[in-house]
Amino acid sequence: MKVTRALPLAGIAAVGAAAAHAETITVATVNNNDMVIMQSLTDAFEQAHPGIELDWVVLEENVLRQRLTTDIATGGGQFDVMTIGTYEVPIWAERDWLAPLDDLPEAYQVDDLLQSVRDGLSENGTLHALPFYGESSMMYYRQDLFDEAGIEVPEQPTWEQVRDWAMQLHRPGEETYGICLRGKPGWGENMAFVSTLVNTFGGRWFDMDWQPQIDSPAWQEAIAFYVDLLGNYGPPGASSNGFNENLALFSRGNCAMWVDATSAAGKLYDPDESEVADKLGFAPAPVAETPKGSHWLWSWALAIPASSDAKEAAREFITWATSQEYVELVGEREGWTSVPPGTRVSTYENPNYQEAAPFADFVLSAIQGADPTDSTLEPNPYVGVQFVGIPEFQSVGTQVGQMIASALSGQRPVDQALQAAQRATQRTMERAGYLD
Amino acid sequence: MTTARTKSLPSADAGPLAQRTPVLNALRSRKLWLAVLGWSIAGVIFFPIFWMVLTGFKTEAAAIAEPSLIFSPTLDSYAAVQGRADYFKFAMNSVVVAFGSTLAALLIAIPSAYSMAFLPTKRTKGTLLWMLSTKMLPPVGVLVPIYLLFRDVGLLDTRTGLTIVYTLMNLPIVVWMLYTFFKDLPKDILEAGRMDGASTFQEVLFLLLPLTLPGIASTGLLSVILSWNEAFWSLNLTSSQAAPLTAYIASFSSPEGLFWAKLSAASTMAIAPILVFGWLTQKQMVRGLTFGAVK
Numbered sequence: 001m002k003v004t005r006a007l008p009l010a011g012i013a014a015v016g017a018a019a020a021h022a023e024t025i026t027v028a029t030v031n032n033n034d035m036v037i038m039q040s041l042t043d044a045f046e047q048a049h050p051g052i053e054l055d056w057v058v059l060e061e062n063v064l065r066q067r068l069t070t071d072i073a074t075g076g077g078q079f080d081v082m083t084i085g086t087y088e089v090p091i092w093a094e095r096d097w098l099a100p101l102d103d104l105p106e107a108y109q110v111d112d113l114l115q116s117v118r119d120g121l122s123e124n125g126t127l128h129a130l131p132f133y134g135e136s137s138m139m140y141y142r143q144d145l146f147d148e149a150g151i152e153v154p155e156q157p158t159w160e161q162v163r164d165w166a167m168q169l170h171r172p173g174e175e176t177y178g179i180c181l182r183g184k185p186g187w188g189e190n191m192a193f194v195s196t197l198v199n200t201f202g203g204r205w206f207d208m209d210w211q212p213q214i215d216s217p218a219w220q221e222a223i224a225f226y227v228d229l230l231g232n233y234g235p236p237g238a239s240s241n242g243f244n245e246n247l248a249l250f251s252r253g254n255c256a257m258w259v260d261a262t263s264a265a266g267k268l269y270d271p272d273e274s275e276v277a278d279k280l281g282f283a284p285a286p287v288a289e290t291p292k293g294s295h296w297l298w299s300w301a302l303a304i305p306a307s308s309d310a311k312e313a314a315r316e317f318i319t320w321a322t323s324q325e326y327v328e329l330v331g332e333r334e335g336w337t338s339v340p341p342g343t344r345v346s347t348y349e350n351p352n353y354q355e356a357a358p359f360a361d362f363v364l365s366a367i368q369g370a371d372p373t374d375s376t377l378e379p380n381p382y383v384g385v386q387f388v389g390i391p392e393f394q395s396v397g398t399q400v401g402q403m404i405a406s407a408l409s410g411q412r413p414v415d416q417a418l419q420a421a422q423r424a425t426q427r428t429m430e431r432a433g434y435l436d
Numbered sequence: 437m438t439t440a441r442t443k444s445l446p447s448a449d450a451g452p453l454a455q456r457t458p459v460l461n462a463l464r465s466r467k468l469w470l471a472v473l474g475w476s477i478a479g480v481i482f483f484p485i486f487w488m489v490l491t492g493f494k495t496e497a498a499a500i501a502e503p504s505l506i507f508s509p510t511l512d513s514y515a516a517v518q519g520r521a522d523y524f525k526f527a528m529n530s531v532v533v534a535f536g537s538t539l540a541a542l543l544i545a546i547p548s549a550y551s552m553a554f555l556p557t558k559r560t561k562g563t564l565l566w567m568l569s570t571k572m573l574p575p576v577g578v579l580v581p582i583y584l585l586f587r588d589v590g591l592l593d594t595r596t597g598l599t600i601v602y603t604l605m606n607l608p609i610v611v612w613m614l615y616t617f618f619k620d621l622p623k624d625i626l627e628a629g630r631m632d633g634a635s636t637f638q639e640v641l642f643l644l645l646p647l648t649l650p651g652i653a654s655t656g657l658l659s660v661i662l663s664w665n666e667a668f669w670s671l672n673l674t675s676s677q678a679a680p681l682t683a684y685i686a687s688f689s690s691p692e693g694l695f696w697a698k699l700s701a702a703s704t705m706a707i708a709p710i711l712v713f714g715w716l717t718q719k720q721m722v723r724g725l726t727f728g729a730v731k
Contacts, residue, residue, distance in 0.1 A: 030690065070583055076592060
C-alpha cells in the first residue's frame, strides 16, 4: 500500500517541477505509422520550442472519433490538438468547434499546400485544420505476374479490363487471387472504395433534393460488378478484409491486383515490410462510365478545438508538424519513403523524395485530380468523393456498407441488399429532416 | 487438483475391483469423461489468452502469417510498446483506480448491506432490485451528462473522477453480493453479541466482518477485476494524466499498418498484474464464491 501511495505523489511532484514554466498541450491522434513517427519526434519539437511540452493521447481511429466528438460537442477542452479527417473538418468548422487558422506565418508557406487538400480542410475559404498527410486511391499490381501472362497495362485501365485480368490471374490453388479489394463493412472501410466504384459507374449517393439513389441502375450495375469480381476472383472471406488485411495479403504476394490508398505505396516499396517490393506495378484507379470520382481524396489533419485553452502553443505545434521543415526532418531521420505524403508541392519537388519514391508524381497527380466538389457524373448536393459531407453519413455509410458486405458474402442477392439499403437511408434522411 | 485425485484414486485402489463390477466401471468412466470435459472447457477458455501471449513474442509479419506454433521468439514488440508509451504510468493509474474504487464501494456497501440483511423493511427487496436495474442502463446513455458534470467540476482526466465513476458502477453488484453473504449469517450470532453489550459498530467490526470475510474478499476481488477491465468510461473520461491500462491497449490498435504483435504484447502486459493478483487470491475467491452454498 505504501508503494502505491508514495509513487503517484513522487510522479506529481516531478511533473509539477518540470511544468512550472512550460505549457503542456495534449495532442490526440491515431496509431498510424506517420503519427508514430511524429510522436517519436517529440524531443525535436520540445528542443526547438522550450516553452511547450507535448502530451500524447493515442487511440484507435473509431474510438478516437467518438472520444473527440464527445469532447468537442460538450466543449470539454481536454485536447489542444486533434487529429481529424477531411470528413469532420467542414462539419465541425461549420459549428464553430474549430479555431480558424488564418494569418499563418509567412514561413509556413501556406501556398505550398496542395490545393485540393487545402480545399478539403477549409470552410468558406478559411483553413480550419492543417494537413498532416494526404492520400488518394490507385491500383497496385504484380508486374511479374502481368509480364508472365503477357498483359500490358494501359495508361488508364478500365474496370472491364481489370475483371478480365483478375479472371486470367486467379489461381486460388497457389493462393494467388485475381484481385483484393475492401469488403469489411464501415463508412471508412468498404464504402470508401465502393463509393468511388459507384461514382465511376455513373452513380451518386443523393440527387439534388437529397433523395437517396442507392436503388438506381448505376448502383445496381456497380455493386453487381463488385460482388462478381471480388466474390469470384478475390481471396476467401473477402467481406472481412479492410485496408490492413489487404495490405498484408498483397505484401505477402497473395494478390495480383489491389485498388486502395496511395499511402500504401511507401509500405509496399519497403523491402522490410513487403515481399513484392521489387515486382510492383502501379496504375491509376480503374474507370468505367466516367473518370469523375474514380479515386478518392482523404487527408489526416491537425486541428485546434475552439475549447482549447492553449491555442497559441497548439498553433506552434501544428504549424511545425505540417511544415516543410518537418518533412525534411523525417526524411533525414527515418528515410524518404517515410515522409508524410500528399500535403505539400515542395515534397514532390524534392529530389531526395523523387529518388526514393518512384510513385511520387503519380500520387501527386491522383491527389490533384480528385475534386470533392464535383465527384459524380450527375450533379449532387454534397462535398466528398468517397463520403458525403453530412453528419448522418457515418451511420448511413456503415449501414449500407453492412448490406453490401452481406451481398458480397452471398447472404442475399444484390438487388435485395440495395433495396434494403435504399429504405434504410431514406428513413435516416427523413428523420434528419432532409426529406419532406 | 480435483481432477488428478478423481483420476488416480479409483485406478489405484479399485483397479482390479473395477474390472469385475460394471457399476464401478461406469462410475470411473463417468469421472474420466467429466475430467476430459472440464479440461477441454478450460482449454477453450484459456486458448485466446495463450495465443495472445504467444503472438506478443512474434514479429508483426509472423503475427499475421499462417497461424503457427513454431517461430523464433523476439522481444521486439515489447521494446516497441515500451518505447512508445510509459507502461508504469498507465499501470499505476489502473492500480490506484481499481483498488480505490473497490475500497470506496466496500465502505459504502457494508453498512447498507448490513441494514438490508438484518433490519429489512418492506421496501428492501424493491430497493435492491432498483439498484440492480441501474446496471441495465447502457452507459453511453449517461455519457454526456456525466461528461458535462465532470467538465464543470474539473474531474475530467483525474483519478478521483474515474474512481468515483467506478465506485458507482460497481456499487449495485457489491451491495447485492454482500447482502446475500450477510443474509446467510445466522441472526442469533449478532444477537448474542448484542446481549453482551456490543454496539452496532462493534457488532459489525468484531462479528459480522470476521465471519463473512471470505464473502467480502471475493466481492472485493470481483470489484477490482471489473474496474481493471472497464474500458468505456476509462476511454471516455480520461486523456493523458489518468488514463489506465485499457487506454494503453487501445492506443496500439491501428487502421493502417500491422499491429497485432504490438497489441498482443501490450495486452499481455496489461493483464499480467491482475492475472498474478487473481492467482495469489484464487483460494479466497473460490471460498467466497461457494460461501454459504453448503450448509
